[in-house]
Amino acid sequence: MNDDDIAPKLRTPAVSPPKPLPHPQDPVEQEFWQRCQGGTLHFQRCGECRTWRHLPRYMCARCGSPSFAWEPSSGRGRLFSWTVTHQALHPAFAADVPYVAAVVELDEGVRMATRLTGADPATLALDMPVALAFETIGDGFRLPVFTPAAGA
Numbered sequence: 116m117n118d119d120d121i122a123p124k125l126r127t128p129a130v131s132p133p134k135p136l137p138h139p140q141d142p143v144e145q146e147f148w149q150r151c152q153g154g155t156l157h158f159q160r161c162g163e164c165r166t167w168r169h170l171p172r173y174m175c176a177r178c179g180s181p182s183f184a185w186e187p188s189s190g191r192g193r194l195f196s197w198t199v200t201h202q203a204l205h206p207a208f209a210a211d212v213p214y215v216a217a218v219v220e221l222d223e224g225v226r227m228a229t230r231l232t233g234a235d236p237a238t239l240a241l242d243m244p245v246a247l248a249f250e251t252i253g254d255g256f257r258l259p260v261f262t263p264a265a266g267a
């Protein structure tokens with residue numbers, strides 16, 4: 116089969132464009148991504164009721180307090196949900212298909228949309244233990260992703 120037999124969206128581009136990077140406008144979102152660049156995953160934790168939260172925001176959804184601190188995540192969690200992507204919706208991801216887009220529930224209780232790498236999609240299971248890793252994209256941007264944890 117030559118390239119003319121493949122629908123344009125399914126063709127692998129000769130030169131892949133760079134993967135899009137997050138461009139957060141909000142200072143608390145910017146701080147979340149800045150901390151990832153240091154190779155650690157931090158979440159906000161309420162200064163009053165101690166509830167962890169993600170996505171970054173200015174007030175606690177549980178008690179309404181504006182007081183918070185950034186605290187390091189254990190980096191451990193479980194696979195909460197996932198989908199296997201077989202068609203790249205952006206040409207920068209064409210070489211990666213199939214890949215796993217996932218929601219991970221961290222031990223801290225927050226859930227995070229992410230990517231699961233290093234796993235055979237056929238072996239995935241709900242509540243499978245996963246561990247934090249960082250994937251470098253673009254010019255050294257560190258993106259938090261997850262991999263199956265030892266013993267998974």
Ligand SMILES: [Zn+2]
Nearest residue numbers: 161164175178
């Ligand atoms: Zn609170």
